[in-house]
Amino acid sequence: MSMRLIVSGGGTGGHIYPALALVETLLKKDPDAKVLYVGSFRGLEGGIVPKTGLAFKQLHVQGFSRSLSLTNFKTISLFIKAVKEAKKIIADFKPDIVLGTGGYVSGAVLYAAQRMHIPTVINEQNSIAGMTNKFLSRGADKIAISFPNAASQFPKDKVVMTGNPRGQQVAEKKSTFSLKDFSFKEKLPTVLIFGGSGGALAINQAVVDFAQRFAKQTQMQAIFVTGKKYFASVSEKLLNLDVHSTNLAVLPYLDNMDDVLPKIDLLVSRSGATTLAEITALGIPSILVPSPNVTANHQEKNARQLEEAGAAQVIVESELTSAKLYHDMTELLSDSAKLARMAAKAKSLGHPDAADRLYDLLLEVINEKQKH
Numbered sequence: 001m002s003m004r005l006i007v008s009g010g011g012t013g014g015h016i017y018p019a020l021a022l023v024e025t026l027l028k029k030d031p032d033a034k035v036l037y038v039g040s041f042r043g044l045e046g047g048i049v050p051k052t053g054l055a056f057k058q059l060h061v062q063g064f065s066r067s068l069s070l071t072n073f074k075t076i077s078l079f080i081k082a083v084k085e086a087k088k089i090i091a092d093f094k095p096d097i098v099l100g101t102g103g104y105v106s107g108a109v110l111y112a113a114q115r116m117h118i119p120t121v122i123n124e125q126n127s128i129a130g131m132t133n134k135f136l137s138r139g140a141d142k143i144a145i146s147f148p149n150a151a152s153q154f155p156k157d158k159v160v161m162t163g164n165p166r167g168q169q170v171a172e173k174k175s176t177f178s179l180k181d182f183s184f185k186e187k188l189p190t191v192l193i194f195g196g197s198g199g200a201l202a203i204n205q206a207v208v209d210f211a212q213r214f215a216k217q218t219q220m221q222a223i224f225v226t227g228k229k230y231f232a233s234v235s236e237k238l239l240n241l242d243v244h245s246t247n248l249a250v251l252p253y254l255d256n257m258d259d260v261l262p263k264i265d266l267l268v269s270r271s272g273a274t275t276l277a278e279i280t281a282l283g284i285p286s287i288l289v290p291s292p293n294v295t296a297n298h299q300e301k302n303a304r305q306l307e308e309a310g311a312a313q314v315i316v317e318s319e320l321t322s323a324k325l326y327h328d329m330t331e332l333l334s335d336s337a338k339l340a341r342m343a344a345k346a347k348s349l350g351h352p353d354a355a356d357r358l359y360d361l362l363l364e365v366i367n368e369k370q371k372h
């Protein structure tokens with residue numbers, strides 16, 4: 001019997017791409033499987049999921065504000081409504097199992113499934129569990145983790161180490177991207193710079209401030225992805241600085257990240273867990289600038305694990321200057337032996353079979369439920 005799966009994850013790319021990666025594996029192994037993606041109206045999934053051709057439904061949800069406020073009452077009332085709608089969606093679709101990859105919307109969808117006694121599995125990408133996944137963990141059948149130290153934050157008997165399925169997807173991708181697409185030279189060391197799925201102001205500013213200097217480099221090139229909301233202002237600043245370089249490509253967002261990553265020599269980025277799953281599965285050295293604006297500073301904890309293994313260098317945002325980033329980045333790009341060592345260390349941390357493992361876990365939970 002083919003699987004019927006509802007998958008839900010949203011808000012930022014870090015929760016969406018793992019869900020899509022698992023679906024890709026499922027459809028390879030079980031081409032007749034039926035999949036429904038349930039996301040939110042607010043998150044990036046509205047722009048990403050429809051392009052995949054998957055059946056897609058959206059719910060209205062929003063996040064909790066950290067201070068006690070009226071917004072939280074609205075959040076709770078939206079949550080209750082979203083759970084009601086999710087119950088209808090689940091009753092119509094009749095999934096064998098519901099997978100949640102994080103974000104508020106998965107809170108509503110998996111909670112609804114748990115109340116309806118449908119098996120649920122959650123995928124935690126981070127080393128520190130997100131609020132939604134903690135909330136869902138009591139009712140979940142299994143919790144698939146990606147960092148060993150996430151285990152202690154969940155009920156012990158439910159935890160399974162699978163890794164982040166997005167790692168396997170990028171590792172198996174046959175890249176068709178060529179650096180020539182950016183009028184770059186194939187053989188020059190290339191750095192990709194981006195600040196997570198939404199872009200990061202601090203990284204963007206540091207890059208703008210060294211752009212004139214970088215434009216004079218003849219032995220390295222950079223793909224600079226600003227994030228959609230910062231693209232216009234960054235472009236304007238570069239124009240005012242009169243930066244017209246052949247070694248710097250500036251873009252708002254990369255839809256084909258899985259195609260581009262295998263062709264780069266160094267990554268400069270935030271340390272969101274899904275980005276780290278990608279670069280460890282592929283073996284890409286990195287300079288990581290953890291976002292300071294996340295729950296329990298989890299991005300720094302993610303990043304330090306790579307740093308301790310010798311796979312990455314970490315610059316905390318309070319110590320980020322344009323000069324430091326420029327120095328560290330150009331030094332690494334000129335040292336191919338060091339890049340190769342870091343790449344090997346990164347690869348040793350990867351989980352290139354994470355999607356297979358998560359798929360097996362879903363099957364196991366379904367079979368277990370059918371026995372009872």
Ligand SMILES: CC(=O)N[C@H]1[C@@H](OP(=O)(O)OP(=O)(O)OC[C@H]2O[C@@H](n3ccc(=O)[nH]c3=O)[C@H](O)[C@@H]2O)O[C@H](CO)[C@@H](O)[C@@H]1O
Nearest residue numbers: 012013014017125196197225253254257272273274275294
């Ligand atoms: C601010 C915030 O709450 N960030 C969280 C969010 O981040 P965020 O979504 O930024 O984090 P990740 O780095 O985990 O994932 C980004 C994903 O977007 C992709 N991408 C990015 C840029 C681009 O142009 N094209 C593209 O495809 C990346 O390849 C990656 O697959 O989810 C992560 C996973 O739970 C968390 O670890 C982060 O802390």
